[in-house]
Amino acid sequence: MGRAPCCDKANVKKGPWSPEEDAKLKEFIEKYGTGGNWIALPQKAGLKRCGKSCRLRWLNYLRPNIRHGEFSEEEDRIIFSLYASIGSRWSVIAAQLPGRTDNDIKNYWNTKLKKKLLTMLPYFQEKSSFFPPIPFQPQPPSKDHLTSHQFLNNSSSFYTFSTPNFMNVDNTSNSLFVHEEHTNVTDLQSSVPPPPPPLQLHANSLMCNNNTDVNDNCYSSYSMCNSPMQEYYPNSSAMKEGMFMFGSGACSSSEGGSCMGKINYGDYYKDHEEKQKYQIKQEEYQLALHDHALGGQVQSQSFMLKNNHVTPLQNDLEEVKLPNFSNYLFHDGDENKTTHYQKGMCSYDHY
DNA sequence: AAGGAACTCAACCGCCAGCCC
DNA sequence: AGGGCTGGCGGTTGAGTTCCT
Known part of the structure; x- marks a missing residue:
């Protein structure tokens, strides 16, 4: 029946x-x-x-106040970001775009944005041959001190809805995911052992746009494969998926904002002998990445890649800001111009 | 100019969660 | 508790339109 x-x-x-x-x-x-x-x-x-x-x-x-017609760049960016964050939850996405309906956004995604995204893929695939993984694995601190769960529980900023992965939809301070109620590093140092080692980043997944709008925003993201982080966050889907992404950073390059980021562990290690070593390594790493990745300017919107696919990850995640990533240096490739502190994020499985 | 391909988008379909009885 | 009803949602369809050869 x-x-x-x-x-x-x-x-x-x-x-x-x-x-x-x-x-x-x-x-x-x-x-x-x-x-x-x-x-x-x-x-x-x-x-x-x-x-x-x-x-x-x-x-x-x-119904009143429905908007049809062309989507703006800003709307595109929000849709991209939210899609990457929450997948095809069109009603949620529509709620962030006043006057747009879920149906409109769904159609727009299926007919235009998805293609736009796909046309960007070859660029990154092509670039990947120029961006071999750059090994950078200082001795990890003893993980006896830390389980992923303990560590994550010390982090204060949990997001309310599940996300298959995460991405900052940043527009400076109005970022949907940037919460200010953040555990500060000093507090954490008393309760949390040293953070995991810096990531082995794959420069081929470095992405940045050349959006030089008023706010001079850039998105950045990193993929992390075979990272020692996996030892520390075994339950993290980001780790399992070999993906780790950061929120946005500001770019100020007048030439179009080639940019990149790095994690700043400096504060974390201030009471450790390792500090200086880390800082030096960071600088070396920064330069190496810069040389490899920023020979040319990356001209695209940011988006997520997972094994060269753009489909969202299929799992239930919550978002959390990992305190050791709460600040990282953001660099636009122009040594003399810009260094920004930004917030980073990580996703993890929540059981 | 014509016909087929590709695209667009309004509308439909079916599933599911929540409410109510 | 559980069954029916409804609203809400995402996926899909297909008619109309535009583009291409």
Whole structure:
């Protein structure tokens, strides 16, 4: 026995709405509201339509303040970012774009943005041959002190909804994911042993846009493969997936913002003998990355790659800012111009 | 100019969660 | 507790439009 149909299929009209039907529906809802019952509405409004069809027509087309037409660059960026963060939850994405409907965004993604994303892939695939992994693995601190769970529990900024992976949708301080209530490094130092070692970054996954808008924003991201971090965060999907990404950083290169980032462990190691070594290594690493990755300017929006695929990761994650990543140096490739402190993020499995 | 391919987007379908009885 | 109903959602379809040869 199948489910009961929501309406009498034989007696309802299907297909495009006529202007008369639109007018009837609009007038009725403006006069009486939906009455909290879409199924009963068409009969009351004198429409031979399924209630669901009425609801869809109203929400996607007739209700006030709907915006159709071209999406702006900013909207593109938000959609990209949110898609990377939460996948195809169009209603959630639509909630961040006033006047846009989930259906519009879904269509826009499927017809335009997805292609835009795919056209970017060859660029990075091509670049990957120029960006061999740069080994940088100082001796990790003893992991006896630290389990991933303990460590993560010391982190204060948990995000409320699950995300398949994460990405900053940053627009400077208005970033959706940037919370200021962050555990400060000093507090953590008293309770958390030294952080894991710096990452072995794969420069081929370094991505940055050349967005030089008013806010001079850039996105950056890193992929992390075979990282010693896996030993420290065995439950992290980011680790399992070989992916680790950071939020945005600001770029100030007037030439278009080639940029890159690095993790700053300096504060973390200030009471450790390792500190100086780390700082030196960081500088070496920074320069090495710069040489490899920033010979040319990367001209694209940022997005996520996973094994050269752009589909979102399929798992339930929460987001957390790992305190040792709460600051990292962000560099735009121009040694004399810019060094920014930004926040980083990591995702992990939450059990 | 014509016909086919590709694209767009409104609308439909079916699943699912939450509410109510 | 559980079954039915409804709204909400994401995936898919297909008619209309535009592009290409």
